[in-house]
Amino acid sequence: MGHLSRLQDKYRAKGFVVIGITGEDRATNLRYMLHNDPAFTYRVALGSAPGYETPEFPWSVLIAPDGSVAWQGSPARMSVKKNLKPLLAQVRKPTAAERDARAAKMLAFANAFLADHFFVRAESAFQALITTYPASEAATTAKARMKSLLVVDGARVEYDAQNAIVKLVGGVEAPNPTSKRVKNPERDAAKLKKLAQQYAESAPRAARLALEWADIYSEVWK
C-alpha cells in the first residue's frame, strides 16, 4: 500500500488524487494502516460506494477529469504509462468559481474542528487552505482564524495537551509520513490512557483524542 503514497506524491502536482475507500470504521482502519502503511499520505474515505462492482479486494477504479470511469481492475494490472498518464494529460485548471467553491469547503471543514475545540486539527486545516488557495477570500478568513485560534478561555491548555498527544502518536489525524511503524502499541495505549486521565478536567477534547488513540493502539493488528 506504500506504493499508493508514492504514486500520489509523484503525480499530485499534475492533478492526481488517491482515495482509499473502505466500509470499516475509523479505529479499525487506522489499526490496519498502522500495520500495513503507517506513513500513508493519501485520503481514506470511510463509507460505501454501492454503484461500483468490486469482484475482489483490493480493486482500483480510475476516474477521468470529466468524471467518467476510465479504467478499473486489480491494482497490479494498472499501468501508469497506459492507464494513468493519458488521463493526466486531460487534467484542466479549475475555474475561478471551482477554486472558490473548494476553498469555501476547506474553510467550512476547518471551522467545524474549531467549533469542536480540536484546535490542532483546525490549525492544520486552516493552513492547508491558505497553502492551497492563497489568493482566495476563504484564505483571508482562515488567516484571521489562525491568529485568534486560542483566544477562547482554556484554549491554550487544550492546544498544548492536544499537541502532546499528536507528538506521541506522530501525526494530527494519522501518523505523519516520517513516523515509524508502531513498535510497542500496548505501551503507547497505556501512556495515552494516562494522558486522558490527566487531561480529563483541564482539556476534555484532548482527553477524548487520547482515548481514541488508546483504543486504536490497544488492539494489535494480526
Add this chain to the structure above:
Amino acid sequence: MTSTRTRMVTALAVLGVSLALWLPAAVPCCRAAAQTTDVELAPEIEIHDWINGDGRTTLADFRGEVVLLEFWNSH
C-alpha cells in the same frame, strides 16, 4: 410549360435523393457529437468520515482531476 414542370420535378427528386443520402449520415454524426458532451459520470461515493480529508467529500468535488479510488477490506 411541360419542360419547366419536368425540370422542377427533376430538381425536387434530386433534392429528395440528396436529403435521403445526407440524413442517415447526418443523424449518427449529431448523436455522436451529443455523446461527447454528455459523459456518463462515475457513481458517487457515500462517505461519513475521512482520514486526511480536506473538506472535499464527493467525487464531484474532484472534477477536473484524475482520481484513483482504491477499494479495500482489511479482512
